[in-house]
Amino acid sequence: MQVTESLGLRDSVATQLSNLSVSVVTLDFGESFSVATGEPVMSLVWKAVANSAKLVILSLLVIVPVSILGGLVAAYKKDSWIDRLIVNTGLAFSAIPDFVAGVFLLAFLAVPFDFFKVQASAPPGSGPLIQIQHLLLPVIAVLMVYFGYIARITRAGTITALDSDYARTAFMRGLSTGRVFRKHIARNALQPTVAVLGTQLGYLFGGMVALEIVFGYQGVGNLIIRAVDRADYPVLRAGVLTVAIIYMLATLGADLLVAWMNPRARQTLGDN
Amino acid sequence: MSETSDLANGDAAKSELDRGPTTSERSAKNQIRREQLRVLYRSPGFLFGVLIVGFWVFAALWPSLLTSVGPKEFVEAGPRVKPGSEAWLGTDKNGWDVYARIIYGARPILIVAPIATAMAVIVGTMLGLVMGYYRGWVDEVLSRVIEAILSIPIILMAILVVFTFGRSTPVIIGTIAVLFVPAITRTIRSAAIAESDLDYVMSAKMRGESGLFIVGREILPNVTGLVVVELTVRLGYAVFTYATLAFLGFVGSNITDADWGIDVSQNYEQIVRDIWWPSIFPAIAIASLVIGVNLIADSIDKALKS
Numbered sequence: 001m002q003v004t005e006s007l008g009l010r011d012s013v014a015t016q017l018s019n020l021s022v023s024v025v026t027l028d029f030g031e032s033f034s035v036a037t038g039e040p041v042m043s044l045v046w047k048a049v050a051n052s053a054k055l056v057i058l059s060l061l062v063i064v065p066v067s068i069l070g071g072l073v074a075a076y077k078k079d080s081w082i083d084r085l086i087v088n089t090g091l092a093f094s095a096i097p098d099f100v101a102g103v104f105l106l107a108f109l110a111v112p113f114d115f116f117k118v119q120a121s122a123p124p125g126s127g128p129l130i131q132i133q134h135l136l137l138p139v140i141a142v143l144m145v146y147f148g149y150i151a152r153i154t155r156a157g158t159i160t161a162l163d164s165d166y167a168r169t170a171f172m173r174g175l176s177t178g179r180v181f182r183k184h185i186a187r188n189a190l191q192p193t194v195a196v197l198g199t200q201l202g203y204l205f206g207g208m209v210a211l212e213i214v215f216g217y218q219g220v221g222n223l224i225i226r227a228v229d230r231a232d233y234p235v236l237r238a239g240v241l242t243v244a245i246i247y248m249l250a251t252l253g254a255d256l257l258v259a260w261m262n263p264r265a266r267q268t269l270g271d272n
Numbered sequence: 273m274s275e276t277s278d279l280a281n282g283d284a285a286k287s288e289l290d291r292g293p294t295t296s297e298r299s300a301k302n303q304i305r306r307e308q309l310r311v312l313y314r315s316p317g318f319l320f321g322v323l324i325v326g327f328w329v330f331a332a333l334w335p336s337l338l339t340s341v342g343p344k345e346f347v348e349a350g351p352r353v354k355p356g357s358e359a360w361l362g363t364d365k366n367g368w369d370v371y372a373r374i375i376y377g378a379r380p381i382l383i384v385a386p387i388a389t390a391m392a393v394i395v396g397t398m399l400g401l402v403m404g405y406y407r408g409w410v411d412e413v414l415s416r417v418i419e420a421i422l423s424i425p426i427i428l429m430a431i432l433v434v435f436t437f438g439r440s441t442p443v444i445i446g447t448i449a450v451l452f453v454p455a456i457t458r459t460i461r462s463a464a465i466a467e468s469d470l471d472y473v474m475s476a477k478m479r480g481e482s483g484l485f486i487v488g489r490e491i492l493p494n495v496t497g498l499v500v501v502e503l504t505v506r507l508g509y510a511v512f513t514y515a516t517l518a519f520l521g522f523v524g525s526n527i528t529d530a531d532w533g534i535d536v537s538q539n540y541e542q543i544v545r546d547i548w549w550p551s552i553f554p555a556i557a558i559a560s561l562v563i564g565v566n567l568i569a570d571s572i573d574k575a576l577k578s
Contacts, residue, residue: 095566096559097512099519103540103555107548118544207425210516214540224428225520228435240428247423 029238033230041234044223045242049205052219055120056204058135059142060197067147068193071154072181075189078159087155090148099210101141106214110137120215138215142208146200154193161189191258198254202247206240312575321567328561331378341369343376343530355549364539364550366528374557376530380523381561384441385510388448392510393503395449396456401487401495403457404464411461418454426451426509427516434522444523448510456502463495497576504569508562515558532558 011019023029029041074086093101109116115133122134161167162185170180209221220239227235312318331338341347349358351367361370403411421429433447467473468491476486517523518533527534532554539550 091566091570092563095508095512095562097516097519097562099516099536100555100559103536103543103551106540106543107552111543111546111548202423203425206428209427209431210519213520221428225431228431236432240424240432243425243428244423251423 067150075158094148120217201250206243318571324564392452400460
């Protein structure tokens with residue numbers, strides 16, 4: 001009874017919708033159902049987003065250079081053994097679920113080496129380096145999942161760019177390989193990669209539910225799972241909405257970045 | 273059961289390719305299909321994938337042929353025994369045989385994933401073809417809906433839907449199917465748009481064929497390759513999604529049931545106490561099935577492009 005009242009389920013759909021819009025605009029989703037905390041929903045969500053952001057940023061700092069380098073090397077050495085190695089390991093790793101990767105890492109890294117921590121959350125009050133140390137295993141798991149995907153996209157983009165007339169001209173002008181890659185290839189070859197990274201960012205925030213559970217990390221995914229377990233509807237609603245908004249912003253950011261990289265895309269951006 | 277496991281086996285993919293058009297004017301096309309099949313059968317990735325998936329399908333169909341121990345049978349060795357002569361892959365904290373549980377655990381995942389994938393591919397292909405051929409405002413509206421659904425991670429959506437409708441097997445199959453439709457629709461739609469610009473569609477239109485005929489008999493045969501690739505790729509994702517749902521505890525009503533995802537979630541916390549076998553072996557089972565399916569998908573994709 002009380003739940004029905006407090007969620008406003010007796011009101012008309014229009015009223016409920018307008019109440020929801022108000023709470024979205026004012027960022028006020030009420031209080032958590034959880035008796036123990038009774039915290040405002042937004043403070044829970046902010047904490048989770050901050051935690052997820054740490055994991056996502058650290059993951060990106062590792063994934064982006066490693067995967068792009070992998071993709072570039074695979075494309076440059078196309079059809080060689082190193083190309084096949086990169087593509088096939090990437091394919092195998094990106095196929096396995098994130099929690100499976102996490103469980104393997106627990107067994108093969110966390111147990112034999114004290115350096116790798118089982119818990120991704122550092123004890124409260126520890127410095128950034130300790131926090132990073134605790135986050136290493138989930139970051140490696142994310143790298144395993146995403147390396148193949150991003151390297152493949154980069155590889156495809158780079159092969160197209162390498163086949164182009166401007167790349168051939170640049171090589172024929174006698175420029176060094178590094179210079180051709182930096183000045184001519186990178187900007188064109190990496191556009192698909194940037195676009196894909198944008199869409200994957202939203203997934204990193206909300207889609208790593210199982211991985212967050214394995215490493216006991218209090219991110220957005222974990223927040224949503226716990227809200228589901230406790231039927232904590234206000235937290236659930238705000239959490240899912242947050243994931244969707246982050247996805248939107250990330251995709252928008254990626255589109256703008258592509259537009260900055262490619263003047264032609266700038267003009268078509270308006271048509272879409 | 274046998275129908276669904278055929279899909280996992282890649283047999284459906286094969287029969288799809290075998291069933292070429294019979295009319296003589298299309299014999300050239302038949303020739304190409306045969307060439308592609310030959311490439312497929314010779315690729316080591318495909319054979320390896322079929323071997324792995326075939327083993328799990330066998331385990332799902334006749335588990336008792338592969339193990340004499342039941343999934344909930346207390347073996348003599350006792351609980352938490354290391355892999356060895358008493359129990360191949362050891363026993364878990366309940367004293368159950370890990371190997372037997374893995375063999376019996378193949379069934380739930382191989383029931384859900386192929387059925388869900390087949391449903392999603394059928395609906396997604398129909399929607400994609402219709403949207404791509406007719407375009408117009410229906411296409412516009414549905415495209416926006418698809419983008420909206422794709423903006424939330426699939427696993428999150430699945431959790432919400434299963435949470436709302438209960439965690440029975442039909443709900444899980446339906447959820448995975450519905451959540452996979454948007455991505456399939458988008459792929460098929462863009463292929464249908466490209467096909468619709470070609471001359472044969474124009475000539476069919478000028479012959480006065482109905483839209484339904486053009487979509488079903490003209491465009492569909494030309495995108496079957498893509499449909500087969502989607503089928504196998506999505507099957508991999510379905511295994512992935514089901515395993516994750518099981519790990520998170522959104523599958524079935526009983527956590528003692530033999531199920532790879534559930535077994536991992538029940539036992540992974542003991543890894544830090546050096547009892548790794550009850551969770552690592554089911555995890556390897558999940559990984560091998562997904563990789564097997566992906567090997568098949570990748571080889572089919574390559575064969576079609578050869």
